[in-house]
Amino acid sequence: MAPFQTHTARLVRSVPLTDFTKHLEFEVAGTSHFGFVAGQWLSAKEHKADGEEITRAYSIASPPNGSNRFAFCLNRVEEGFMSNFLCDLERGAEVPFQGPFGNFILRPPMRDTLFIATGTGIAPFRSMLHWVLADQSRHQGRQLWLLFGSRTEKDIYYHDEFLKLASDHPNFHYLPSLSRGGPDWSGLRGYVQEHVPGIVGQRTDMHAYICGLKKMITTNRDLLKGLGWDRKSIIYEAYD
Numbered sequence: 001m002a003p004f005q006t007h008t009a010r011l012v013r014s015v016p017l018t019d020f021t022k023h024l025e026f027e028v029a030g031t032s033h034f035g036f037v038a039g040q041w042l043s044a045k046e047h048k049a050d051g052e053e054i055t056r057a058y059s060i061a062s063p064p065n066g067s068n069r070f071a072f073c074l075n076r077v078e079e080g081f082m083s084n085f086l087c088d089l090e091r092g093a094e095v096p097f098q099g100p101f102g103n104f105i106l107r108p109p110m111r112d113t114l115f116i117a118t119g120t121g122i123a124p125f126r127s128m129l130h131w132v133l134a135d136q137s138r139h140q141g142r143q144l145w146l147l148f149g150s151r152t153e154k155d156i157y158y159h160d161e162f163l164k165l166a167s168d169h170p171n172f173h174y175l176p177s178l179s180r181g182g183p184d185w186s187g188l189r190g191y192v193q194e195h196v197p198g199i200v201g202q203r204t205d206m207h208a209y210i211c212g213l214k215k216m217i218t219t220n221r222d223l224l225k226g227l228g229w230d231r232k233s234i235i236y237e238a239y240d
Contacts, residue, residue, distance in 0.1 A: 022087045041059045126161070132144070153185055
């Protein structure tokens with residue numbers, strides 16, 4: 001089998017989302033178009049000082065748009081070499097990567113769909129939702145819900161973007177939920193699984209996409225299966 005092609009990505013923009021999280025935008029060198037499917041991931045590579053090669057997978061947080069750019073949404077991980085290396089990059093720095101990879105992508109035909117995310121699990125859904133809502137023929141007026149769990153209001157990544165998408169598209173329902181919301185928070189409270197039954201009701205003809213840590217995914221998968229959902233209607237990707 002031929003080895004995967006290695007590309008070079010150049011950092012063109014770095015935006016702090018919180019004290020520990022960054023939105024990083026890269027440009028792929030040597031091409032005017034970098035193709036991928038919304039929801040896929042890339043494998044970034046770098047060498048430590050002792051020569052050891054470190055490889056880590058990160059979901060693409062930007063939609064395919066015919067350009068040579070992509071974005072990551074990264075948390076700094078304590079003692080994590082790659083996450084801190086990427087978050088510390090200066091504009092213009094280059095990183096080798098391979099991909100795109102992965103099958104965590106939208107399944108046709110489009111159904112009414114519930115997206116469930118916590119933390120940086122929002123990354124593939126930012127890609128999917130910007131892409132699918134950009135063209136009426138892609139979502140066909142289906143009802144779409146984004147249930148996004150965070151601790152506090154400052155931890156809701158891309159909050160203003162999703163508010164605008166919901167304002168622009170009446171069939172997109174943005175539902176951030178805080179487990180430690182302050183007294184001024186007027187949105188949903190609690191963990192994401194607490195709100196799933198109220199969204200899906202008695203329906204079993206929808207799709208659910210879930211991204212985040214395994215414990216959250218397992219809880220929501222078991223909940224949906226308990227509500228009568230077919231397991232093939234529940235698509236997920238774990239970050240641990």
